[in-house]
Amino acid sequence: MTRLEAQTEGIPLPRMSNVSQPFWDGCRAGRLLYQRCQTCGHIVFEPALLCRWCTGRILQWEQSTGQGKVYSWTVAYRPQTDAFTTPYAPVIVDLDEGFQMLSNIIDCDTDDLAVGMRVQVDFREVGPMTLPYFRPA
Amino acid sequence: MPPAPVSSHPYRDVAIAAVYNTTQARRLEGHDSLSITIEAALGVLETAGVSAADVNGVGGERTADLVYLLGLGPSWVGGGMGGVPAVLAAASAIAAGECHTVLIACGGAGVYNDRVATAPWTRPANEFVLPFGMYTALEFALIARRHMAMYGTSSKHLAEVAATIRNNGHVNPEAVYYGRGPYTREDILASRIVADPFHLLDCSMTGEGGGAMLLTTADRATDLRLPPVYILGGGIDQMGPAYRYAPSWDLVGARQDYPNGYVGKRAAAQSFAMAGLGPSDVDVCEFYDPFSFEIIRQFEAFDFCRPGEGPDFVMEGRIGPGGQFPTTTDGGLLSYSHAGGTVQMLQRVMRGVQQLQGQCRTMQVDGAEVALCSNGGAGALFTNVILLGNGRP
Numbered sequence: 234m235t236r237l238e239a240q241t242e243g244i245p246l247p248r249m250s251n252v253s254q255p256f257w258d259g260c261r262a263g264r265l266l267y268q269r270c271q272t273c274g275h276i277v278f279e280p281a282l283l284c285r286w287c288t289g290r291i292l293q294w295e296q297s298t299g300q301g302k303v304y305s306w307t308v309a310y311r312p313q314t315d316a317f318t319t320p321y322a323p324v325i326v327d328l329d330e331g332f333q334m335l336s337n338i339i340d341c342d343t344d345d346l347a348v349g350m351r352v353q354v355d356f357r358e359v360g361p362m363t364l365p366y367f368r369p370a
Numbered sequence: 371m372p373p374a375p376v377s378s379h380p381y382r383d384v385a386i387a388a389v390y391n392t393t394q395a396r397r398l399e400g401h402d403s404l405s406i407t408i409e410a411a412l413g414v415l416e417t418a419g420v421s422a423a424d425v426n427g428v429g430g431e432r433t434a435d436l437v438y439l440l441g442l443g444p445s446w447v448g449g450g451m452g453g454v455p456a457v458l459a460a461a462s463a464i465a466a467g468e469c470h471t472v473l474i475a476c477g478g479a480g481v482y483n484d485r486v487a488t489a490p491w492t493r494p495a496n497e498f499v500l501p502f503g504m505y506t507a508l509e510f511a512l513i514a515r516r517h518m519a520m521y522g523t524s525s526k527h528l529a530e531v532a533a534t535i536r537n538n539g540h541v542n543p544e545a546v547y548y549g550r551g552p553y554t555r556e557d558i559l560a561s562r563i564v565a566d567p568f569h570l571l572d573c574s575m576t577g578e579g580g581g582a583m584l585l586t587t588a589d590r591a592t593d594l595r596l597p598p599v600y601i602l603g604g605g606i607d608q609m610g611p612a613y614r615y616a617p618s619w620d621l622v623g624a625r626q627d628y629p630n631g632y633v634g635k636r637a638a639a640q641s642f643a644m645a646g647l648g649p650s651d652v653d654v655c656e657f658y659d660p661f662s663f664e665i666i667r668q669f670e671a672f673d674f675c676r677p678g679e680g681p682d683f684v685m686e687g688r689i690g691p692g693g694q695f696p697t698t699t700d701g702g703l704l705s706y707s708h709a710g711g712t713v714q715m716l717q718r719v720m721r722g723v724q725q726l727q728g729q730c731r732t733m734q735v736d737g738a739e740v741a742l743c744s745n746g747g748a749g750a751l752f753t754n755v756i757l758l759g760n761g762r763p
Contacts, residue, residue, distance in 0.1 A: 240503070247497030279498050279615065286624050304618065305519070307511035308566040313488055313503045323508050325616045335616035337502050343566075348519035364501055 234344045237308075237322050237337070242360035244316045253280045255294055260363040265299045265354050267332055268292040278332040299354030300370060301328040306338065306346045326352055326367055340368040379644070379763035384461045385591035385598035386758070387584045388418035389720035394546050394579030394707035398479045401578065403711070406477035407432055408439065410580030410713075418584045419595040420471065425584075427469030429460040431476045431712060445469065452476055452712020453745040454754035457719055458604045460585045470587050476716055477580025478709030489576050489710060496614045507565035507573050507661065509617045510749030513631065514567055514663035516619040521678035523666065525567055527685065529558035532572045532662040532704060534690045539701020542732045546577040547705040558662075572662040574703035576710065581717045588762060599726045602740070603644035603757040605637025612750035619748065631667070634744065634753025638672035641757040647740065649674040652757075654735050655695045656722040656743040658715065659702040664747045665689070671753065672742065691733060699725065699733040715745040719756055726760040 249257045256279075259266035268277040272289030283290050304325040312319050322338040324346075338346065339355060351370040356363050376382075390413035392398075392406055401409075415422060422440045429448035437445045446469035448459040460472035481489075488505040517523050533553040540551030551557075553571070561570040591598035609621060609630045619631035628635045642648055649672060657668050666680035674695070675683040689697035700706040700721050708714045722741035724730050739760055746753040 240501075244503070245500050247501050249497055253497060304620075305512045305516040307508050307515055308563075309503055309508055310562065310566070311488065311507070311564045313505045317503045321503050323502050323504060323512065325512055325618055333616055333618050333620075335499055335502055335504070348515070359501070362501070 234342050235320055237320065237339050237341050237343060238318070239339045239357040239364070239366055240317060240321065240359055244359060245314070246360060246362045252282055256280050257362070259296070260356055260365050263356055265297040265365055266294050267297055267330065269295050276330060276332045278334060297328050297330050297354070301326045301352055303338070303346070303348055303350045303352055304333060305348060308343050308346070322346060324367065336365055336367050338368065339366045345369070377763060380465055381461050381601040382763050383588045384464045385586060385588045385600055386723050387420065387586050387591045387594045387598060388414050388596055389583045389723045390414035390417045390581070391544065391717065391720065392477065392580040394544065394577055394709070396546055396577050398578045401479040403478050403481060404432070404435065406479045406578065406580035407436070407475050410477050410582035411436060411440065411473055411475035414473065414475065414582035414584045417595065420584060420586070425471050425473050427460060427463060427472035428474070429472050430456040430474040430716065436473065436475060446472070453715025454604065454719060454743065454756045455606055456712070456716065457583065457585070457601070457756060458606070461601050464585060464587060470590065472585045473582065474585070474716060475580065475582035476711060476713040478711045478713055479578040481710055498615070499613060504613065506613070506749065507568055509613055510661040510664065510747060511565040511568050512617050513619055513667070513748045514661070516631070517663065517667065518567065521681065523663070523681040525559060526555060527666060527681035528567065528572050528662040529555040529569070531665045531684050531689070532558045535659055535665070535698045535702050536571065536705045538699050538733055539705020542701050542706060544731065545701040545706040547575060547701065550705070568661055574660045574708045575705065577707045579707045579709045579713065581713045581720055583716060583720060583723070596727050596729070597760065599723045600759050600762050601756060602647065602759040602763050603641030604755065605640035606754045607633050607635070607637040607752060609633050609751040612752065615751070617749045617751065621751070630748050630751060632671045633748050633751065634668060634671045634746065634755055635673070637753060637755040641755050645757050645759070645763065647757070652695065652740050652742045653738040654699060654722060654725045654741040655689070655697040656718045656725070656741055657698055658718050658744045658746060659698050659704050660747050661749070662704070665697060667748055668744060668753070672755070696733065696735050699730065699735065718745060719743045719758070722758045726758055
């Protein structure tokens with residue numbers, strides 16, 4: 234059993250684009266943002282230029298509660314590069330609004346990881362960026 | 371009397387004449403990716419008994435380089451994709467009369483020598499996956515874990531696949547991991563965990579080597595050194611770019627036909643329909659094995675069994691030597707070779723050809739007539755399929 238923690242400065246950080254900038258700005262402000270298509274109403278995540286459900290071009294930012302459950306998980310005992318501290322636990326989270334995102338679980342013991350576990354977004358500063366991690370709710 | 375009906379099969383006039391693997395090794399001293407690719411290219415020409423002057427098409431990687439270096443002059447070239455798509459594109463070009471003899475050659479060497487980090491081609495650069503430490507094993511682990519949660523698939527099932535394929539490599543003198551076994555399920559489970567649920571021995575190895583294939587017209591192939599192999603069917607299923615989006619089992623497109631967990635289902639169904647065959651007609655399964663679980667997933671995706679039945683399907687020796695569906699018979703990416711780029715994708719098709727030509731030094735399936743070969747995996751959002759036979763379609 235090992236406690237999972239957030240990473241520290243030195244890991245490779247996101248290089249944001251014009252499309253994703255509002256998402257990362259939201260993280261810095263403690264808000265988890267996603268887009269909703271104004272044509273068909275579907276959620277679009279990751280941030281995109283068009284809706285992949287109807288090709289609509291009018292997308293509006295909305296704020297997620299940041300609550301959801303674990304859809305799938307793994308634990309890395311070998312890191313991507315040695316900039317990462319092991320173990321760390323990549324997860325796909327089902328957000329309650331109805332979209333999925335990739336993140337890491339923190340503040341959790343590796344033995345407690347389970348599909349279906351309720352989680353809550355937890356923003357952490359890593360170097361100059363704020364990353365949206367998740368922790369048990 | 372009316373003439374006998376002529377087959378309308380799209381690849382009726384196309385044949386695979388020969389395949390050739392260079393030496394595969396953990397490290398091929400003195401080689402880089404270009405030099406090992408050239409070695410593979412010259413090797414397949416010699417194996418087929420065809421001179422470079424008779425080649426007027428190049429598919430796979432490095433197409434323009436090879437046209438120039440081999441002095442081919444004006445030639446058809448494919449779109450730069452490797453593996454199954456390269457073979458299908460070459461076959462289509464020959465069928466359409468755009469060229470008559472196509473060389474596909476690829477290889478990797480000198481790319482990954484430091485071993486400090488994971489192999490460079492496994493690491494994404496995208497902003498939504500990079501900071502979360504993703505690399506290939508983790509992408510595929512997220513797929514496997516979801517199947518485990520849905521159907522009760524266990525590490526025991528994964529280990530059965532890994533032990534079976536690694537044992538195929540253990541007895542293959544041409545495999546990078548020749549002589550490393552034999553392996554039991556317990557050996558797999560005793561190796562360290564890399565990306566839960568994957569133990570080290572559930573994951574593909576990395577090596578170096580080249581491989582090449584020569585395709586030509588069915589007419590020309592009849593006069594060459596080895597029996598021709600035919601393309602009975604093929605299909606390409608792509609869900610999006612690899613290692614860019616969350617690798618979700620349930621990712622779908624707007625049509626919501628098949629989820630990413632069954633990527634390759636459409637491609638396999640198309641291949642079988644083109645051939646007028648079904649899974650029970652397959653003699654050899656040369657499936658892509660980046661991770662042990664992918665074999666279980668493909669048996670479900672390709673309709674050898676129903677969703678959730680894959681774990682039991684691979685047990686009891688069904689995918690091993692002498693089983694109903696001998697699988698990845700050279701040792702695959704787990705044990706034979708995995709040189710990065712696309713050579714290991716082409717090598718799945720190449721092994722299918724060797725099986726149908728009766729040219730395998732080890733694990734030759736007696737009387738093999740139909741081989742199903744695949745590339746890709748749900749963790750990478752694509753699976754491509756090609757169905758080979760030794761009878762002209």
